[in-house]
Amino acid sequence: MMRALTTDQAYELDRRASADFNIPGESLMGNAGLAVASFISKQPFDQKVKSIAVVAGKGNNGGDGFSTALELNKLNFDVSVFSIYKHEKLSNDSLIFFKKCRDAQIRIVEGSKPPISESFDLIVDAILGIGFSGQLRNEVSEWVEWINLNSSILCCDVPTGLNSSSGLVSTSTVKATHTITMGFPKLGLCIEPGKSFSGKTESVDIGFPKIEDELHGIDWRLIDSNFVDQIIKPMDSTTNKYAQGKVLVLAGSKGMTGAAFLSSMGALRSGAGLVKVFAPESLSEIYEKKITEGITVSCEDEGEGYFQVKNFEIIMDQVEWADAVLIGPGLGTNKETIDLLTMIYENINKPLVVDADGLNPFYKNRDLLKKLQCVLTPHHGELSRLLSISLGELKEKMVNHMEGFASSYPSVLIAKQPSSIIVHNISGYINTSGNPGLATAGTGDVLSGMVTAFIAQGYNLVESSCISTYIHGYVADKMSKKISERGLIASDLLLEIASSMSRYES
Template sequence: MSRHYEHPLYLAEQVREIDRRTIAADREKGLDGFDLMQLAARAAYDEIRLRWPGVQRLCVLCGAGNNAGDGYVMAALAAQGGLSVQLVALRDPRELKGDAARAAEMAESAGVDAVPWQENIALEGDVIVDALLGTGVGGEVREPYTAAIETINASDLPVLAIDIPSGLAADTGAVLGCAVVADVTVTFIADKLGLHTGQAANHAGNVVFRPLDIEAQMHQDLPPVAELLKISVIAKALPPRRRGSHKGNFGHVLVIGGAPGFGGAALLASEAAARLGAGKISLATAPEHVGASLIRTPEIMARGVRGVSDVKPLLEDASVIVIGPGLGQGAWGQGMLQAALASDKPLVVDADGLNLLATHWPEEKRDDWVLTPHPGEAARLLDSSAKKIEADRLSAIRALQRKRGGTILLKGAGTLVAGPDRVAVCPYGNPGMASGGMGDVLSGMLGALIAQGLEIEQAAQVGVILHALAADHAAFDAGERGLLAGDLASYGRFLANPGMTD
């Protein structure tokens, strides 16, 4: 039986096929593709009136094809609504075909005259509509579209993109040379993966999905490639605790990290594990860091370990092992990771734990771990480059999951979580998270969730949502700039308690 996704994400070719099938079915009802185009344009135009109610002038830039057709219909709707419209055509409307040609005729009938694109043209409007390029762009953007995109971005006017910002790859979120920076993107029929990961955070703005009464998941031979995670996963995974609970019910996290001179990361991870509700937390770290842990969080059982013989008894008592924060790549870190891999306990591997896997355990694969690389670490694990990883994050995380097993969490804007059968995308987080220690906090949170009985993949999904939302709440209270990793633990605790966020 196929799985139902609450918010499915698709590739561009899948959406085009759903579009084609819908039009074919509608013809039997006396409808056609132009009717669907008008529905899309109406949805986008309504979003403009909702978001910018005082708009008097609209500037619409149209290319060719159906994306341009949506723009021409919007121009007609705006003129019929009493707005002043500047319609800039990068392709002569007389050269358009099919539904796009009908849309251009509709704009002309509404009294909107298209003016040809010129590089020195002044864009005149309270809001710009980007109807230049749709989801079918295959390679890098070329002239005159490059110049048009640069002009839009230099205008300092609010921008609404139709379906996808021109120049942003619908499947990957990569920028194809240059891309429109939109304030709002209204996308239709089925939501696209590329609007939620990669560079989408810098270009798509607020993504508004309008299905146009089309149920994409009815096409079971076109399964979604990912799903967009919702806040609701938290309450489903973390119900209220029973009154008679005790600490033994909620697992024992062992954090291994903090090689000599690198104690901070492991302290952050262990404190995050405590705040997320694990019953007990032990920290195995270099002896010189024990005092700092006792002062910072005395609830954590910090143990100084000099070698493998010191850590083995701690491994036996743990429910889950978090290894990597501040681990280092020297003999101490290698010995700690070797001992953790030899245990039969589920693992969360981060930071130098990942680097050591790449260099010393290139063939290690297991089902009971979560690997949490950023693009650079993923590149080392795949013998690739961070640039290639970012160019196609979906392909990269799938390849890494096939190679290493378990659950993979590819960090970055639009963090991806991949298990054996599905990929999920985290839509939360903010630029304030671009600071040291954030990954260490995430690792501790993941360990706490696994300790409390969540399945590995579920823990990764819930953990990434809690982590990103904690950062969003912290930024809301005090701003993004200056946000510290240590700020997240208390917010994570708040979010992890059902009813507190109602």
């Protein structure tokens, strides 16, 4: 399972390579140039590359650019280096490779404007690396705009203008066709919008010591098909519907019965043997018609169409039956329902998945989370309320806030977004599947049902979260190719989820 690093972890790795293992920065920089030049020599681009412009900044990322130019020159490419700054401003290691390029009589243009009249087969972006955040200065932005006029763009480590931890991008950011990242992928390359600016990403070994597991902070990993393949086991040939997992669903209200349907079917299509669904009595007929494979448990509601405090006992009686419980999709924000949920959270002792309106009690009382064995599945708006911060603050420092939550609460947290993020204790996971087509009503309900089903089948909370998030995104990718991203709706996912399960049956 591929490791990924935050900006701080990447800096720590770089610092410890020098301080603890006596690996000089010049050596790492030289290896970086070798790796990038080797990649380019394989000609993985849409057109054959002969002429190359390397655009270099003044720091170590610029040094990687000079080192790349040196190696490309040895491979007989026609290389020009455009150093945005005069060589007097270069970092020590970068200056070493600037001088080597000069000694090799490679064309170097210092402190100039972008060469608008010149054209190249490939541009290598080596302006800014992992230290960037915020907005680019004007003198860099004009180079970024020129770089983006080209069809083949390779970035060293990260695209200029991209925050390597958050994935946020400057108004002007290099839009790469390829990114060669040093040592390990950086989180910002894996999280949108940064992922879309990074093109095809490849990690290269440049000689860092094997100490990634010793770095401070959360151990971040990428969820891919290989990871999921290693977790899911084929069904036991002697199994039965009770052994396949019993799921209990508290979802839906007047006007939002579809949430109960989608979450229940998400659970059934993910292999749950039995699904019981609570229904407000006045809506029970709708539930029974829509969720024909589920068992409906009617709750008195006096025609109001929502769950109430007086339903507590019947709900808790059924909890003992269940292997896992899902609470939240479409429950609404009525005070009676929120009070009911608070009572349930104070008393429940089963594995729990909490989605959407099920999160309402936690906004005013996060201490409820300290005793629960649960998975939370908020989108950005819900997560910002849960953490009592603005949406802008959340997006800017998503990783920091996720790490803070993981250190404070025992819950597994799935932050739903393009490239969803999962954290628990000292482990973090970035999903690699999915697309913008999932930005439509009900897809989160399907996901919550999937997570609950895998928990009921015996997978732990983290495994269930990773499995479900990946398959959910994978199915969306497949369906978007058949339909379109724009036209995808939540119910499109259900049959494809079932079909995708065939992969794990042998």
